[in-house]
Amino acid sequence: MEFNIKVWRQKNAKAQGRFEIYHVSDVEEDASFLEMLDILNDQLIRQGKEPIAFDHDCREGICGACSLYVDGRAHGPDDQVTTCQLFMRHFKDGATITVEPWRSAAFPVIKDLVVDRGAFDKILQAGGFITVRTGAAQDANGILIPHDDAEKSMDAAACVGCGACVATCKNGSAMLFVAARVSSLALLPQGRPEAARRARAMVAKMDELGFGNCTNTRACEMECPKHVTIDHIARLNREYIKAKFRE
Secondary structure, three states: OOEEEEEEEOOOOOOOOEEEEEEEOOOOOOOEHHHHHHHHHHHHHHOOOOOOOOOOOOOOOOOOOOOOEEOOEEOOOOOOOOHHHOEHHHOOOOOEEEEEOOOOOOOOEEEOOEEOOHHHHHHHHHHOOOOOOOOOHHHOOOOOOOHHHHHHHHHHHOOOOOOHHHHHOOOOEOHHHHHHHHHHHHOOHHHOOOHHHHHHHHHHHHHHOOOEOOOOOOHHHHHOOOOOOOHHHHHHHHHHHHHHHOO
């Protein structure tokens, strides 16, 4: 297979970016999108050109580092996958594919397709830690948790912090990310002692960092590679309101 890759090139955070088009050939249909970019970069290096900078780590759909906007969709034209799990068979042979970085004021571009997602780390730091002593592995059943609550908590904890929700949201909101982090602990007894402080602190940090407001369009839910639902946003709102009453 062969493709024309229309990719965003930007030397650094202060430089003005632009789209450039490259032709890449000899791509297997079972190659992942990142493997296709590897082939293109090898081609560029052989031509004495600057390779395209893009983020990646595990390439197993676990870390969320492969944050690319492909043909107008976060992580590309497939459902519930990260970019590293997107395969070239999803594209027509000879197609022109547009590749961009996440577009959000809170995620400034570092170079080409790489953005600074450190804002998420700052939100997590604001949330802090739990103080409950959970003991060792053999003490796991010491606090009984209803099965339904445990499952919902695990669903929220599945968030990989990739930022697709922010990149997809017309307001650049981080509500789904924050809700997943708050909800995963709010559903468990171990997370209750700091629940009020956690909700207040994380929402305040989110607002401080310049993320937009949630208007419930559900675009974040549709493009989340782990299918974290907006049910968790509703839970975050409840936790936040309860926290405000305790002030």
